[in-house]
């Protein structure tokens with residue numbers, strides 16, 4: 001059975017969030033470990049974390065994903081900005097270990113004029129500093145749309161980061177369908193070709209999670225604007241090809257689509273489950 005869920009908020013507690021996921025028909029989900037704008041995190045409620053872990057196990061959930069604040073820039077030129085990213089990520093890895101959530105996803109950053117090579121070097125160096133023996137969380141690099149000066153907009157750039165990490169067994173990839181499509185990989189029409197390329201450049205064994213989003217812009221436009229499933233240029237047929245692809249179908253999928261109400265995610269989860277063969 002397809003593993004699918006959506007982005008949820010832990011503001012009413014971790015166990016409550018997991019129960020909400022169940023009510024929506026989800027068997028995985030994603031959440032921000034702290035305010036998505038990157039401010040200070042509430043202290044972790046250990047009992048609540050343990051309760052969530054037990055609930056996920058008892059209810060047959062696939063792995064869930066913790067997402068780093070999207071405002072972090074791990075390859076920022078300004079030392080304060082880069083240090084802030086490092087502090088947040090370090091603390092998040094400790095929290096993930098305490099919550100027993102296996103994966104921590106982050107955006108590799110924007111080089112803002114320093115050049116792609118420098119951006120890759122800085123993000124790699126940051127990973128080398130934070131991946132130590134104190135935690136065991138697997139860090140996932142998200143594939144990006146290549147919007148503005150984002151790094152990680154090609155499989156080669158993602159691979160270059162992984163290659164620079166000493167503890168590369170601690171690094172995986174989260175493929176965002178909107179982002180790769182925007183970056184110029186036509187995963188809607190030719191998922192086989194795109195995934196063959198992914199396998200050749202990065203290796204499918206690194207792929208741990210899928211962000212399932214349609215795209216408001218055409219393939220190759222480098223614009224990161226998510227659309228609801230079937231309402232963008234990937235379309236329902238493209239989505240069907242993606243969720244049924246043998247290389248993907250057993251991975252956890254998470255919706256990051258623009259909806260106001262949780263009910264709409266329940267509907268979308270049902271829609272996607274209905275597309276599976």
Ligand code: FE
Nearest residue numbers: 067070107142
């Ligand atoms: Fe993301």
Ligand code: FE
Nearest residue numbers: 142176211256
């Ligand atoms: Fe994403």
Ligand code: ZN
Nearest residue numbers: 178179224226
């Ligand atoms: Zn995005």
